[in-house]
Amino acid sequence: MKKFDFLSQRYVGYTFSIVSLIITVILFFTPAYTMKYGVDFKGGTELHYKFNKAVSDDKIRQILKDDCGLAFSVVQSTYTGDAGNAEAVVLKGESREKIIKTEFLANESYKDKTTGKEVKSLKDMREKFDAALVKLDKDLKIEEILRESSVGPAVGAELRTQAAFAVFVALLGILLYVTFSFEFKFAIPALISLFHDVMIVLGFIMLVGLEFDMSQLAVILTVVGYSINDTIIICDRIRENYKIMKKASYYDMVNESLAQVFSRTVITVLTTLLPLIAIFFFGGEVLSGFAMTMIFGMICGCYSSIFVVSPLIVLWKTYEEKAVA
Missing domain, CATH: 3.30.70 (Alpha-Beta Plaits)
Structure with a gap:
């Protein structure tokens, strides 16, 4: 049975991600859709x-x-x-x-x-x-x-600054961890992917008109955690296969690595989505907003680990080989 060529869809992934990021920026500057802060961040x-x-x-x-x-x-x-x-x-x-x-x-x-x-x-x-x-x-x-x-508004503004700082520290910590545990060429794509996830989830919050409060900040940080977990598993498999599949091209080796972890990644996301779907339907107004953003963020994180991180790693390796040649 022929395995699915994940990397052949990288340009579809790039297009989807770029369009989504552009939409997020447009929403941010559109008065009808701009970020609505909750009491925690607005006062x-x-x-x-x-x-x-x-x-x-x-x-x-x-x-x-x-x-x-x-x-x-x-x-x-x-x-x-x-x-x-x-x-x-x-x-x-x-x-x-x-x-x-x-x-x-x-x-x-x-x-x-x-x-x-x-x-x-x-x-x-x-x-x-x-x-x-x-x-x-x-x-x-x-x-x-x-x-x-x-x-008060001043305290709310300070909390917004602290929230942004919390996300920044999380991303920086992940960058250092992936660099130390793997290679720098894995860390940058992973960081780009996480920034991509955060921005698109923020765009979703604005699009559906949810208030950004402490629960939504918790969603952002949780999505970052789940996304980097998927990314680390993929990077670890790429590192292992790089030592084993010496005769295969880097492209084929990464594709094979994705095929090996794909079912595990999807099953993990699906099992997490089941309780979130239950919360969305039965959790009331406050929890349903939390669950809806989490569901979207989980799917977004899974997608970015496969169609953003991996193609960027291959792209980095391609330029690296050309530079050496």
Whole structure:
């Protein structure tokens, strides 16, 4: 049976990657699609309330929009340890505890651009929120305020800088590791591939309109980790086969190496995707966004390890041989 020629598709891969990167840059400079930062990176208020009875995320979200005038609020149920609570949180988004993230600052007046309503302060928002809870259910009320904290724009900007620095340190560390463990000609393609993955995942986040918050930063770093894992396995097989297949051309040897690890790489990605797909469908609004980006990032990382890293290694070797000749 004839093996698939992975490297023959390298120009298709190059084209897809370049087009994807161009689209990411265009999205970044397009107002309708530019990066939307969450409370963690933009500034805002995070509230953690415990109610006297379970209530759905959708109802809280609707109250925040219609009664408090906060159109863009993230509402997430948390597990409280009650009997049956885990199933309610996962399948229905119902819980006694809610984490609410909004754009307004606790001590400043805020006018929502979508609803046109004004929130004068956290106290004003709380009064409207409590009144709306009574209107929804006369027995429903906030039993305990677990946390009310605000992050100012300056702190949000600092966190954005720290997030970018975290990604940079991760990429630099990987560059040094691959250089030390393999060769420099493996490290540069691996670094290009990781930069490619980060940029395309950021483009996906902008395209689908997700907010970039701490969970999305976790996705970026996780994708980098999974992608470099696939890359290291491929590089290790290339190094081993280079010693064994001395009569074969470098092109054929790399192709054979890809064929040998392809099934392992795909199976690893598929087994990781299964729980992510479950989270996407049953994890609620907050976790579904996390899972959707992870699914895309995992596929992107697998693709880049095969169709970006390996062709670049062959290209490097070709120029190396020409330089020697």
